[in-house]
Amino acid sequence: xxxxxxxxxxxxxxxxxxxxxxxxxxxxxxxxxxxxxxxxxxxxxxxxxxxxxxxxxxxxxxxxxxxxxxxxxxxxxxxxxxxxxxxxxxxxxxxxxxxxxxxxxxxxxxxxxxxxxxxxxxxxxxxxxxxxxxxxxxxxxxxxxxxxxxxxxxxxxxxxxxxxxxxxxxxxxxxxxxxxxxxxxxxxxxxxxxxxxxxxxxxxxxxxxxxxxxxxxxxxxxxxxxxxxxxxxxxxxxxxxxxxxxxxxxxxxxxxxxxxxxxxxxxxxxxxxxxxxxxxxxxxxxxxxxxx
Numbered sequence: 632x633x634x635x636x637x638x639x640x641x642x643x644x645x646x647x648x649x650x651x652x653x654x655x656x657x658x659x660x661x662x663x664x665x666x667x668x669x670x671x672x673x674x675x676x677x678x679x680x681x682x683x684x685x686x687x688x689x690x691x692x693x694x695x696x697x698x699x700x701x702x703x704x705x706x707x708x709x710x711x712x713x714x715x716x717x718x719x720x721x722x723x724x725x726x727x728x729x730x731x732x733x734x735x736x737x738x739x740x741x742x743x744x745x746x747x748x749x750x751x752x753x754x755x756x757x758x759x760x761x762x763x764x765x766x767x768x769x770x771x772x773x774x775x776x777x778x779x780x781x782x783x784x785x786x787x788x789x790x791x792x793x794x795x796x797x798x799x800x801x802x803x804x805x806x807x808x809x810x811x812x813x814x815x816x817x818x819x820x821x822x823x824x825x826x827x828x829x830x831x832x833x834x835x836x837x838x839x840x841x842x843x844x845x846x847x848x849x850x851x852x853x854x855x856x857x858x859x860x861x862x863x864x865x866x867x868x869x870x871x872x873x874x875x876x877x878x879x880x881x882x883x884x885x886x887x888x889x890x891x892x893x894x895x896x897x898x899x900x901x902x903x904x905x906x907x908x909x910x911x912x913x914x915x916x917x918x919x920x921x922x923x
Contacts, residue, residue, distance in 0.1 A: 664820075836852055
C-alpha cells in the first residue's frame with residue numbers, strides 16, 4: 632500500500648502510465664477505502680490501461696471481465712463443468728458406485744466448478760479486477776454487479792457462500808454508450824477520462840514509444856489533436872496516437888509530412904468518412920500552426 636497520492640502517482644508513472652492529480656487521488660482512495668473506481672470517458676483515453684498499471688504497481692494479477700450485451704451471471708461468475716461431471720458419473724457407474732447421495736455430492740464438488748472472472752477475483756488475493764465496458768451490459772447484470780461489489784461474496788447453492796475478507800482492487804470502465812445507473816456509480820469513486828492536452832499527450836507518446844523521434848512524436852500528437860476538433864464519427868484516442876507513432880516509426884519515418892500522413896491514416900482513423908474528412912485538411916498548415 633502506498634503512503635499517499637503522490638507516491639502512487641510516481642509508481643504509476645514508473646509503469647509508463649501518466650496521471651493527473653485528480654486520478655492519482657481517486658486511485659489512492661480506491662486502494663485505501665477498498666472502493667471500486669468507475670472510469671468513464673471516450674474510448675482510447677486510458678481507462679483500461681489504468682487497471683493494467685495498477686496491477687503492475689501492486690504486483691498483482693489482472694483479472695478482466697469484458698462486458699457485452701446479454702452477459703449474465705453464469706458467464707461472469709461461475710459455471711459447472713458439465714462434460715467433466717458426466718465423465719465422472721460414467722466412471723463411477725463403471726466402478727459400480729450406486730450410492731446416489733455420494734454421487735451427487737461428488738458431482739458438485741469444487742473441482743467441477745469453473746470460476747469465471749468475478750469468482751476468480753474473489754478467490755485471488757491480491758488482484759486487480761477490471762470490469763471493462765460495463766455500459767454494454769444490461770440492467771439486470773448491473774444490479775447483480777452492484778450486489779456483488781457490496782458484499783464481495785457469492786452463494787453457490789451446492790457449495791455455500793464463497794467470498795473474501797480482502798476485496799480485490801476493482802476498476803470499472805464505461806465508454807458512455809448508455810448511462811450507467813446511479814446506484815452502481817454511488818458504490819464507486821468516479822473519474823471522468825478526457826482527452827489530454829497537447830503536452831500531456833506528447834509526454835504519453837514519448838513514454839510509450841521512446842524510440843520515436845521527438846519531432847515525429849510532436850507532429851503526430853499535433854495532427855491527432857487537430858483531428859479531434861473535427862466532426863468525426865470516431866475521434867481518435869490516445870491509443871490511436873501511440874499506434875500511429877509506432878506505425879510511422881516502423882516505416883522508418885523521422886518526421887511527418889502530409890503525403891505520409893494520408894497514406895497511414897488507417898492507423899488512427901477507422902471510418903471511411905473520417906478519413907475523407909481528414910484528407911480535406913491542410914495538414915502542412917496544421918503542422919506549421921502548431922510549430923512542429
